[in-house]
Amino acid sequence: MSIAVPAPRRVRASDWVTPIWIILVIVIIGAALISPRFLTPNNLAAVLQQGVITGIVALGMTVVLIGGQFDLSTGAIVMMAAVMSLLIGPFGEFGIAAAILLPILAGGAIGVANGLAVYRAGANSIVATIGMQFLIIGAVLAFVSGQHVRADTIGETFTALASGRLFGVPFPVFIFAALVAVISILMSQTVFGRHVYAIGGDVEAARRAGIPVWRIGVATYAMSGALAALSGVLIASLVGHLDPTAIGGYEFPALTAVVLGGTSLTGGIGRPADTAAAILVIAVITNVMTILNYQYPVQLLVQGLVLTGAVAFYSWQRAGK
Secondary structure (H helix, E strand, C coil), X not given: CCXXXXXXXXXXXXXXXXXXXXXXXXXXXXXXXXXXXXXXXXXXXXXXXXXXHXXXXXXHHHHHHHCCCCCCCHHHHHHHHXXXXXXXXXXXXXXXXXXXXXXXXXXXXXXXXXXXXXXXXXXXXXXXXXXXXXXXXXXXXXXXXXXXXXXXXXXXXXXXXXXXXXXXXXXXHHHHHHHHHHHHHHHHHCHHHHHHHHHHHCHHHHHHCCCCHHHHHHHHHHHHHHHHHHHHHHHHHHHCEECHHHCCCXXXXXXXXXXXXXXXXXXXXXXXXXXXXXXXXXXXXXXXXXXXXXXXXXXXXXXXXXHHHHHHHHHHHHHCC
């Protein structure tokens, strides 16, 4: 039996210059006018690095949300991967490889469990992934007895993963850019991507068309879990020691970026590149507020306003079509 694959639609100018890119340009110009410090090379590098951890989480969340589901376990996966990476002991070739790969594989496995719960067992994605979040946090804190986690010895190669620079640009920025490019191609140029959009647009129609809904759905969750774990590995590489209770909460800033980038909360609409632009918008706004010495509660208030405004704007825009 042949599988029907939705044909790619005609590319329009609005597909390339979406509202979030215009907002990004406006925000950058505004930031430069507000503070002369904004355009200094060190500060621009800081802006780019600031959005990477949340940005990688947001990319995975974008794919899941395009498929019409939510993944709110990502913050806990970030924490788990960071702790796991340091406990493995990132020293020596084998230790560094294990400290990078094993947490990512564990994150992907948790994603598979989430996907099976949602797509095979029929669980509500919000409830299922929040439940997984509590399960992971409880297990990690019980394992480390709520104590700080520190690696006795950390290899320079592992440290360079997050703190290294190429042409003055933090290495994680290149990782993020590469992920944006690869996932954008995956979602726009492959059968897998078109299937994800079809499932998010109308899951029952996708099933009738012969699309393997549960396999595609589980794959989106596996991708989200693996990317969240990669963010945790980068945190471990950057700080070298951490308080597990202070790591996490990345799911809501990531969700803010995903929605701000135009991904529909009901599925079927969204682009990874637009999520990346939204991450930069949030990073620029946060950076300017830091320069102006605004306190963290004010930054949370602004983030909430941005999320609410984005939901309202895209709801109005789509209602008018």
